[in-house]
Amino acid sequence: MDSNNGKRCSWQRCRDRRNDASCPAVTRSTIAALATGRPPSAVAIIRISGPAAFAAVAGLCGSLPPPRRMSLRTLRDPNAQLLDSALIVVFPGTATASGEDLAELHLHGGAAVVSGVLDALTRHPDVRLAEAGEFTRRAFANGRLDLAQVEGLADLIAAETATQRGQALALAGGVLTRLADSWRDQILSVLAQAEAGLDFAEDEADVAAHIAQASTERLHLIAAELNALVADSGRAARIREGLTIAVIGPPNVGKSSLVNALSTRDMAIVTPIAGTTRDTIEVPMNLNGAAATLVDTAGLRATDDPIELEGIRRAKARAAAADLVLHISAPGVDEGGMPVGAWRVLNKCDLDPSAVTEVDYRVSALAGDGIAALRAALADWAAAATRPGEPALLAHARHRAAFADAAAAVQAAAGTDDEVLRAEDLRRAAHALGRIAGRVDVDDILDRIFGQFCIGK
Numbered sequence: 001m002d003s004n005n006g007k008r009c010s011w012q013r014c015r016d017r018r019n020d021a022s023c024p025a026v027t028r029s030t031i032a033a034l035a036t037g038r039p040p041s042a043v044a045i046i047r048i049s050g051p052a053a054f055a056a057v058a059g060l061c062g063s064l065p066p067p068r069r070m071s072l073r074t075l076r077d078p079n080a081q082l083l084d085s086a087l088i089v090v091f092p093g094t095a096t097a098s099g100e101d102l103a104e105l106h107l108h109g110g111a112a113v114v115s116g117v118l119d120a121l122t123r124h125p126d127v128r129l130a131e132a133g134e135f136t137r138r139a140f141a142n143g144r145l146d147l148a149q150v151e152g153l154a155d156l157i158a159a160e161t162a163t164q165r166g167q168a169l170a171l172a173g174g175v176l177t178r179l180a181d182s183w184r185d186q187i188l189s190v191l192a193q194a195e196a197g198l199d200f201a202e203d204e205a206d207v208a209a210h211i212a213q214a215s216t217e218r219l220h221l222i223a224a225e226l227n228a229l230v231a232d233s234g235r236a237a238r239i240r241e242g243l244t245i246a247v248i249g250p251p252n253v254g255k256s257s258l259v260n261a262l263s264t265r266d267m268a269i270v271t272p273i274a275g276t277t278r279d280t281i282e283v284p285m286n287l288n289g290a291a292a293t294l295v296d297t298a299g300l301r302a303t304d305d306p307i308e309l310e311g312i313r314r315a316k317a318r319a320a321a322a323d324l325v326l327h328i329s330a331p332g333v334d335e336g337g338m339p340v341g342a343w344r345v346l347n348k349c350d351l352d353p354s355a356v357t358e359v360d361y362r363v364s365a366l367a368g369d370g371i372a373a374l375r376a377a378l379a380d381w382a383a384a385a386t387r388p389g390e391p392a393l394l395a396h397a398r399h400r401a402a403f404a405d406a407a408a409a410v411q412a413a414a415g416t417d418d419e420v421l422r423a424e425d426l427r428r429a430a431h432a433l434g435r436i437a438g439r440v441d442v443d444d445i446l447d448r449i450f451g452q453f454c455i456g457k
Ligand SMILES: Nc1nc2c(ncn2[C@@H]2O[C@H](COP(=O)(O)OP(=O)(O)OP(=O)(O)O)[C@@H](O)[C@H]2O)c(=O)[nH]1
Pocket: 250, 251, 252, 253, 254, 255, 256, 257, 258, 269, 270, 271, 272, 273, 274, 275, 276, 277, 278, 297, 298, 299, 300, 347, 348, 349, 350, 351, 363, 364, 365, 366, 367
């Protein structure tokens, strides 16, 4: 608890003084970390950022290569023990990924190489190991990235599908910040007019009224467009978080078999015993670029078994929260209750190909019949739910809240004749949009945002 508080305080101090060369944490400490995955790997990259970065690297390899040119160097620890033969690159100045002197060591990816090099680097008195997200935090503090771009970077690292990647790249590239800023500029220009209107003399009343009328119309338009973006935020979030598809139905109809067949993974246990699946099981699935999670569930039936009862409770909860429910049945099995909007899927159609039941899809998880068609239908449904060709903004709750607040404030401004109140509403709207880039109101959220990065990013 204490250490967390300490971290936040030193960070706030730095941010407040981001242009102040005396800021200790930004200008004095130098951080080092492994930036690539857990060893062993073919190559491991260690990053070092801060004023002592080059001195620390030179301590290992003697001479530094020219800026931004990769060169081969022999690395030795302070006792002249050989550590590795590595490619070194140094990025001096402020136009770097972290906004300060930055070096990268491309090592052989062995555990002993990595730990030996990190040990040797941190023996320099000004170098310490980095915390999670600290390189990116410095990029933010040094004005290299705004907050929405940082969130885009986190999304990019987490992206599992092409659609998620596209959305993350747009956010990291500053699309949302530019959009928020352009709305903010428009709102500020109406505000400037409103404030000018306050100064009109009595005999200019009709000019003032005319300006107010034009402003009101413009504000209604702005509010409508901001609200449209907010209304589309569900789609943006579905792309970022992925779609959830719950697979439910009576016991033993082949739900787990179907989940395995659809995902082409052997994730869920299948046995002839009814009541095999107890807990919910999540299986990731890529539907033509849209991320989805299939949720296998316990078979629904009347039972006294407390474990099974809990499984059934979870199954129903997941079905209620899912974007889509697949309700599975099999020939001769009573379907039971069906949630509204669920797709009716008849499994085990190999057992009775002529079964006359009214269903949406007939499949055999065992023989493979109908699986490709069902998967294609799911991909079409996912495409309709995410519309991957259309850029989706406001994928984060934070972004949605900022735009919703701005829309409400603009709406309020449009709805009042009182120029003083209108100016106040417009300032509130501009402030809300300023939260997107992290120019205002960020102190409470920084730890959460940077904490989701891995160490070395
Ligand atoms: N003939 C035939 N058998 C199937 C098919 N799909 C599953 N089975 C069999 O049906 C039995 C039950 O399959 P599961 O996948 O465990 O069924 P479940 O609905 O998950 O069962 P619970 O988790 O117990 O509710 C197993 O013996 C499967 O091999 C199918 O398409 N055709």
